[in-house]
Amino acid sequence: MTAIYPEFEEKVAIVSGGADGIGRATAIAFARNGVRVVVADINEAGGHETVALIKAAGGEALFKRCDVAVDRQNGELVAFAVQKFGGLDYAFNNVGLTSPKIPLAETGEELVDRMLGINVKGLWSAMRHQIPAMLARGGGAIVNNASTLAFVALAGRAVYSASKAGVVAMTRAVAVEYAAKNVRVNVICPGTTETGELRPLLEEYAGQPEKIASIRAQQPINRWAQPSEQAEPVLFLCSEGASYVIGAALLVDGGYTLR
Amino acid sequence: MVSGAASGIGRAAAIAFARNGARVVVTDIDDAAGRETVAVITAAGGEALFQHCDVADDRENRAAVEFAMAKFGGLDYAYNNCGLRSPKMLLAETGEDLVDRLLAVNTKALWSAMRHQIPVMLERGGGAIVNSASTLAFVALEGRSIYSASKAGVVGMSRAAAVEYAARNIRVNVICPGTTETALFGGLLKEYADQPEKLEALRSQQPINRWAQPSELAEAALFLFSEGASYVIGAALIVDGGYTLR
Numbered sequence: 001m002t003a004i005y006p007e008f009e010e011k012v013a014i015v016s017g018g019a020d021g022i023g024r025a026t027a028i029a030f031a032r033n034g035v036r037v038v039v040a041d042i043n044e045a046g047g048h049e050t051v052a053l054i055k056a057a058g059g060e061a062l063f064k065r066c067d068v069a070v071d072r073q074n075g076e077l078v079a080f081a082v083q084k085f086g087g088l089d090y091a092f093n094n095v096g097l098t099s100p101k102i103p104l105a106e107t108g109e110e111l112v113d114r115m116l117g118i119n120v121k122g123l124w125s126a127m128r129h130q131i132p133a134m135l136a137r138g139g140g141a142i143v144n145n146a147s148t149l150a151f152v153a154l155a156g157r158a159v160y161s162a163s164k165a166g167v168v169a170m171t172r173a174v175a176v177e178y179a180a181k182n183v184r185v186n187v188i189c190p191g192t193t194e195t196g197e198l199r200p201l202l203e204e205y206a207g208q209p210e211k212i213a214s215i216r217a218q219q220p221i222n223r224w225a226q227p228s229e230q231a232e233p234v235l236f237l238c239s240e241g242a243s244y245v246i247g248a249a250l251l252v253d254g255g256y257t258l259r
Numbered sequence: 260m261v262s263g264a265a266s267g268i269g270r271a272a273a274i275a276f277a278r279n280g281a282r283v284v285v286t287d288i289d290d291a292a293g294r295e296t297v298a299v300i301t302a303a304g305g306e307a308l309f310q311h312c313d314v315a316d317d318r319e320n321r322a323a324v325e326f327a328m329a330k331f332g333g334l335d336y337a338y339n340n341c342g343l344r345s346p347k348m349l350l351a352e353t354g355e356d357l358v359d360r361l362l363a364v365n366t367k368a369l370w371s372a373m374r375h376q377i378p379v380m381l382e383r384g385g386g387a388i389v390n391s392a393s394t395l396a397f398v399a400l401e402g403r404s405i406y407s408a409s410k411a412g413v414v415g416m417s418r419a420a421a422v423e424y425a426a427r428n429i430r431v432n433v434i435c436p437g438t439t440e441t442a443l444f445g446g447l448l449k450e451y452a453d454q455p456e457k458l459e460a461l462r463s464q465q466p467i468n469r470w471a472q473p474s475e476l477a478e479a480a481l482f483l484f485s486e487g488a489s490y491v492i493g494a495a496l497i498v499d500g501g502y503t504l505r
Contacts, residue, residue: 172504179466179501191490220425225490232487241478244437244471246501255425255492258418 005239009034012085013238014077016068016126017095019046021195022145024053025227026092026234031059033235035090038081040066068095068122069114078129088133090238093126094145096164098197101156112159119163123170131174131183139182141238144171146189148253164189168249175247184246186237191253193225220255260284260327260334262314262372263341265292267441268391270299271473272338272480277305279481281336284327286312314341314368315360324375333383336484337376339369340391342410344443347402358405365409369416377420377429385428387484390417392435394499410435414495421493430492432483437499439471466501 013030017023018039024046027037031054039054039061041047047063054061062084066077081088097118099111123144134140146167149157171187178185192198205211216222233252236242251257261276263269265287273283277300285300285307287293293309300307308330312323327334343364345357369390380386392413395403417433424431438444451457462468479498482488497503 176466176501176504180468220422221490221492222426229487229490232485232489233482233491236482236487239478241475241482242498243478244467244475244498244500245479245496246467246499247504248497250491250496251494252490253492254490255422258422258493 005033005235005241007240008235008238011035011089012038012081012087013090013092014038014040014081014088014130015092015094016040016066016077017145018050018063019043020050021197022190022193022227022230023092023094024050026094026231027061028054028057028059029228029231029235030090030092031061032057036085037061038077038085039063040068040077041095042067068093068126069117071125074122074125075129077126078133082133087137088130089137089140091126091130091134091140091142092145092234092238093123093142095122096145096147096167097160099157099160103156104158107159115159115163116166119160120166120170123167127170127174127185131178134183135178135181140184141242142174142183142185143234143237144185144187146171146187146249148189148191148251148257150189150249151251152257171249172247179246184237184242186242186245186248186250188230188233188237189249189251189253189257190230191219191225191251191256193227193230195227198224218256219253220258223254225252225254260286260323260336260376261338261340262286262312262323263391264296265289266296267443268436268439268473268476268480269338269340270296271477272340273307274300274303274305275474275477275481276336276338277307278303282331283307284323284331285309286314286323287341288313314339314372315363317371320368320371321375323372324379328379334376334379335383335386337372337380337386337388338391338480338484339372339388340480341368342391342393345403345406349402350404353405361405361409362412365406366412366416369413373416373420373431377424380429381424381427386430387488388417388420388429388431389480389483390431390433392417392433392495394435394437394497394503396435396495397497398503417495418493425492430483430488432488432491432494432496434476434480434483435495435497435499435503436476437465437471437497437502439473439476441473444470464502465499466504469500471498471500
């Protein structure tokens with residue numbers, strides 16, 4: 001069953017990192033429910049492909065190139081949505097940088113700057129342009145994308161974890177700031193999802209099914225998520241059904257963080 | 260199956276379930292109001308039946324599940340919403356009777372309810388359970404120490420049960436409601452009816468500056484039951500208008 005949200009009809013959403021994976025799945029799910037979607041990414045080919053998939057299914061979407069680490073581009077992205085679709089109701093700030101596994105003391109300053117620049121500062125920048133546009137329309141909903149690693153540790157991911165904990169904390173604070181003005185901000189924390197980023201791992205262990213099985217069994221649900229399984233919670237958090245859900249960090253992890 | 264469905268969040272959830280086509284077993288210890296929930300559902304074209312159930316009695320939890328099996332042929336979803344609130348009372352002044360009762364209804368009853376629900380869901384190839392905790396599982400309020408412990412127990416038990424059954428296609432999650440405009444809450448509104456500034460101060464404790472409607476909790480619960488939540492396992496979804504954030 002795909003959730004049907006009648007209130008989504010004619011609404012406008014921005015999905016960053018919409019060229020593949022969870023972002024693409026969310027853009028498609030939004031469009032299927034009648035939302036007009038601005039697909040943003042630095043990957044233009046993938047972004048255009050997402051738009052083509054949406055249009056082929058009868059939905060409405062446009063691509064806009066956006067490097068979320070550049071404040072001006074975040075402003076232009078919102079202006080694009082307002083100009084093309086008349087306003088902004090929802091934003092899924094999904095884009096994020098993952099890093100190679102690297103212990104803290106071996107992580108160079110450049111990588112730290114880049115990680116915090118995209119995952120934390122990029123989120124401030126995106127929201128500071130999105131919120132005024134939503135306020136102008138009487139309200140809206142923002143969903144940010146953190147990670148289970150905001151809550152649990154994994155060796156070699158110290159700076160990534162810090163950046164994602166920053167996403168959760170910023171979400172909670174901004175949620176309090178705008179709750180009474182009808183802009184709801186929440187955050188999903190996805191577990192391992194079968195996106196392009198999982199592929200290297202699967203390839204690495206291609207000839208060792210028992211190794212892959214043991215990694216899979218780290219998830220209590222004994223499988224990885226499909227991107228659509230992350231998209232549906234994002235849609236719920238944007239929907240009227242989540243009208244009293246403010247600053248929630250929704251773990252969508254198959255139980256990974258429970259043990 | 261929705262427990263505590265004679266009023267408030269439980270009734271709203273039973274109605275929302277039925278509106279989406281689920282056949283609902285409404286359970287409660289309040290027979291009259293429980294039947295009223297059924298009547299509301301039936302009048303709207305939905306399907307529901309009432310079964311009296313004191314969740315503190317293991318036999319009655321089993322009987323409720325057997326009732327669902329007999330009448331509707333199985334069980335897919337259970338919303339264990341029933342809970343006992345207590346008068347505000349400091350820990351050292353709380354008597355053993357009240358402690359026993361709170362833990363029995365809020366914590367032990369959840370074990371009892373789930374231990375009868377899970378096997379029939381397994382038989383059917385899977386299912387989903389949502390338990391009702393409280394924001395007080397996470398934040399403190401004076402005079403609510405035992406209630407808080409009982410609701411933290413709900414979260415802990417939900418998380419553990421979620422891990423145990425995740426790979427067998429039973430998803431267990433927990434919802435943590437903030438202050439909701441139910442009948443219980445009506446008492447507070449009456450108490451301050453002639454003190455609008457006091458009410459205003461209470462309301463503004465919620466960042467969203469209002470209390471929840473029961474339907475807002477019901478919709479959040481329905482999401483956790485739905486296929487859209489297929490990778491959501493053991494999550495504690497806080498539905499509190501931002502109350503716990505500050």
